[in-house]
Amino acid sequence: MLGVTAWPHRGTFGHTSAVMADLTLPRPRPLGRLRLARPLEATGVMLLLALAGLLRCLRLDTYTGSFDEGIRSQQLLLMAAGYRPFTDIFASQGPLLLDLLYPPFLLFGQTLEAARSGVALLSMIGLVGAWLVARLVAGPIAGLAVIGLLLLSPGYLEGSRLALAEVPTIAPALLAIVTLLLYRRMHDRRWLVVSAACCALALLIKPMVVHVGVPLLVLLVASDRSVRRVAVDVALYGAVVGVLCGVTILALGPADVWDNLGAYRSGAGRRVGSELAENLRLTANVLARERLGFFALACVGMLLGLRRRPVETAALGLWAAAVLVFFAGYTDLADKHIVYVVPPLALLGAIGVGLTVELLRDARTAHAAPRGRLATWGGAGLGALGLVIYATQVPRLYLADHFLIFDAEKVAIQRRDRPRELDMAESMRAAAAPGDWVLSDDPNAAFRARRLVIPSLVDTSGTRVDAGSLTSAKASEAVAQYQPAVIVTWRGRLGRLDDFVRGLPAQGYRHDRAYQNGWNLYVRE
Numbered sequence: 001m002l003g004v005t006a007w008p009h010r011g012t013f014g015h016t017s018a019v020m021a022d023l024t025l026p027r028p029r030p031l032g033r034l035r036l037a038r039p040l041e042a043t044g045v046m047l048l049l050a051l052a053g054l055l056r057c058l059r060l061d062t063y064t065g066s067f068d069e070g071i072r073s074q075q076l077l078l079m080a081a082g083y084r085p086f087t088d089i090f091a092s093q094g095p096l097l098l099d100l101l102y103p104p105f106l107l108f109g110q111t112l113e114a115a116r117s118g119v120a121l122l123s124m125i126g127l128v129g130a131w132l133v134a135r136l137v138a139g140p141i142a143g144l145a146v147i148g149l150l151l152l153s154p155g156y157l158e159g160s161r162l163a164l165a166e167v168p169t170i171a172p173a174l175l176a177i178v179t180l181l182l183y184r185r186m187h188d189r190r191w192l193v194v195s196a197a198c199c200a201l202a203l204l205i206k207p208m209v210v211h212v213g214v215p216l217l218v219l220l221v222a223s224d225r226s227v228r229r230v231a232v233d234v235a236l237y238g239a240v241v242g243v244l245c246g247v248t249i250l251a252l253g254p255a256d257v258w259d260n261l262g263a264y265r266s267g268a269g270r271r272v273g274s275e276l277a278e279n280l281r282l283t284a285n286v287l288a289r290e291r292l293g294f295f296a297l298a299c300v301g302m303l304l305g306l307r308r309r310p311v312e313t314a315a316l317g318l319w320a321a322a323v324l325v326f327f328a329g330y331t332d333l334a335d336k337h338i339v340y341v342v343p344p345l346a347l348l349g350a351i352g353v354g355l356t357v358e359l360l361r362d363a364r365t366a367h368a369a370p371r372g373r374l375a376t377w378g379g380a381g382l383g384a385l386g387l388v389i390y391a392t393q394v395p396r397l398y399l400a401d402h403f404l405i406f407d408a409e410k411v412a413i414q415r416r417d418r419p420r421e422l423d424m425a426e427s428m429r430a431a432a433a434p435g436d437w438v439l440s441d442d443p444n445a446a447f448r449a450r451r452l453v454i455p456s457l458v459d460t461s462g463t464r465v466d467a468g469s470l471t472s473a474k475a476s477e478a479v480a481q482y483q484p485a486v487i488v489t490w491r492g493r494l495g496r497l498d499d500f501v502r503g504l505p506a507q508g509y510r511h512d513r514a515y516q517n518g519w520n521l522y523v524r525e
Contacts, residue, residue: 041140045131048147052127055151055401056120056160060113062409064162065416067461068336070443072098072163073115074453076105081452086256089455092464093165094261095252096204100168112447115163122168123160127151129174130343134350136181137312138305142354149297149346154289154400156346159339161404166339169209172202174343176212180219181312192233196240203241204248207261208337214322215315215344222311259469279333283324286338289400290345293390298345300386301352304379308355313348320344332463349390356383420515424488425449427512431523432485439479441490442519454482460493472499479507483524491518 075098078089085091085098101118108114127147135143150156159167176198183191199216202209220234249257298320305313323341327333359380363373412418421444428449432438438453440446441460446453457470457478464470475497479487487509489495495518504511509522 038140041144044144045147048144048151049124049127052147052151053120053124055157055405056123059405060116060120060161061111062161062405062412063416063418064408064412065418065421065444066162066164067443069112069115069163070445070447071459072101072165073112073447074443074458076102076115077110077447077450078452078455078458080106080110083455086252086260090457090459091260092459094169094203094205094207095248095257096201097165097168097206100205101163112163116161119163119168120160122171123156126167126171126174126343129171129178130347130350132178133174133181134347134354136178136185137309137347138351138354139358140354141357142350145353146346146350149294149349150343152394152397152401153294153342153346154397154404155286155339155342157401158404159336162336164336165206166208166336169202169206170340170343172198172205173209173212176202177215177219177315180216184219184223189233189236192237193240196237197244199237200241200244203245208326209340211319211322211326211340215319218315218318219311222314275331275333276328279327279330282333282335283327283338283341286335287341290342291390291393291396293386293393294345294349296389297349297352297386299348299352300383301348301350301355303352304355304359304383305348305351307379308358309351313351316344316347316351320348349386352383352386356380356387359383417516420519421445421448423515424519424521427521427523428486431512436485437482438486438488439475439482439484439494440486440488441493441495442488445488451486454478454484462492462496465493465496470497472497472503475500476503476507479504485524487522489520489522495520 075085075089075091079085079098079102083089086095089098091098100122101115104118104121105114108117127150130146130150131143134146156167176195179191179195179198183189183195195216199212202212216237217234220237221230223230302313302317305316320341323344327337327341330337356379359376363376363380421442424440424442424445425448428438428440428446428451432449432451434450436451438446438449438451439457439460440453443453443458457475460470475494476499487494487504489501495501504522508525510525512521512523514520
């Protein structure tokens with residue numbers, strides 16, 4: 001296990017008077033040299049990661065009724081049947097997401113838990129990446145702190161237990177920052193190339209993570225090196241990212257990728273920023289689960305970090321700001337996306353914890369100048385205040401996490417109308433043989449019945465209808481080609497395609513039953 005000490009390598013820890021005197025200057029301390037983590041620290045990291053793993057595995061089969069999770073499960077089931085994303089299966093996330101989640105899905109039995117297990121694993125890698133970033137910037141205490149903050153974060157925990165795309169992109173994004181920090185310390189361009197590869201991987205999992213380019217650019221540009229060398233680094237970084245993304249898209253087929261990603265989003269016709277107020281309200285409501293102490297620590301980390309680690313702190317602060325700006329202008333924001341702002345804020349909070357401990361250590365040094373010592377105690381007091389505020393919120397964070405694991409299912413059963421979903425699944429099993437196709441606006445019901453959905457119509461979202469990616473003509477053509485035994489429509493998805501619904505009797509389908517809230521089930525005669 002590797003880490004980087006936050007102390008200057010000057011022989012002993014007692015030789016710090018020169019550093020303490022510079023507290024009020026915006027000059028960072030050296031991050032130190034790469035060395036093995038201490039046994040006590042390593043034990044702490046392992047225990048925290050073990051607890052995080054337990055929280056991700058506990059009741060991983062909890063029912064949510066999530067439409068997006070149903071799509072992901074059906075996509076993976078289609079892959080197990082031999083179909084490929086983009087060329088066969090409609091996939092509106094990044095080109096590599098399904099290929100990353102497919103091995104654990106296949107390994108663990110092709111169940112909902114198996115689909116979620118890949119995300120849980122990637123979230124653990126994200127915790128390791130966050131630990132390394134915090135340790136590189138502010139020392140071992142900061143590294144342990146960021147694992148603890150993300151461990152208790154309801155947003156990060158929830159995103160780590162669902163088969164969604166957001167948390168899997170955070171892991172390579174954090175690793176891109178780790179390796180770029182290592183490049184800044186060791187000036188070995190191999191680290192630069194690895195960082196660019198991690199950045200490309202994050203973008204290929206879900207392009208929405210593009211905001212990670214802000215901290216990466218700050219770390220690349222903010223340097224005491226020559227302008228020429230910085231320009232070469234930026235060009236090399238961009239070239240590696242561009243080549244890796246370009247090769248992947250070419251391998252999948254640019255036309256298919258554009259139809260699944262570009263045309264799907266751009267055709268919705270919504271003006272950027274048109275949902276500003278609604279997006280900001282949604283962001284505030286979802287982030288409220290993190291509690292005041294989380295944001296207090298982030299503010300403390302920003303204030304202390306800009307004094308002692310200005311470049312790294314500014315990069316993380318601008319990352320959080322870039323995510324919020326991105327949210328403000330996004331035209332299809334959902335609560336699942338808000339998790340993107342949690343890691344940069346957790347890293348800032350962890351930096352605050354690490355620097356608070358560092359300031360307390362400095363304040364006790366006898367050689368400090370009175371003025372510098374007073375400022376040091378002031379910074380330590382500010383950090384201690386942030387810790388106290390956060391500590392008062394821990395019981396509520398525990399209750400929020402407990403609710404996610406043990407009680408959220410009860411709410412989902414009522415909200416999503418699980419009895420209706422179970423009845424649909426039973427109807428599909430009765431009317432469709434294992435080799436038959438179905439078409440369903442509720443992919444969870446089809447997955448529960450273990451029946452394959454038409455690959456090109458695995459995602460029947462209203463956003464796709466708005467964009468013109470899904471039309472009555474396309475739906476009717478797919479039905480004529482695959483002859484699904486059962487069709488399930490909902491008024492907000494396929495049910496909006498009036499010509500398609502009116503044409504179902506002519507295609508040999510009878511209306512079998514109607515459910516509340518605009519759900520209808522059709523069976524092939």
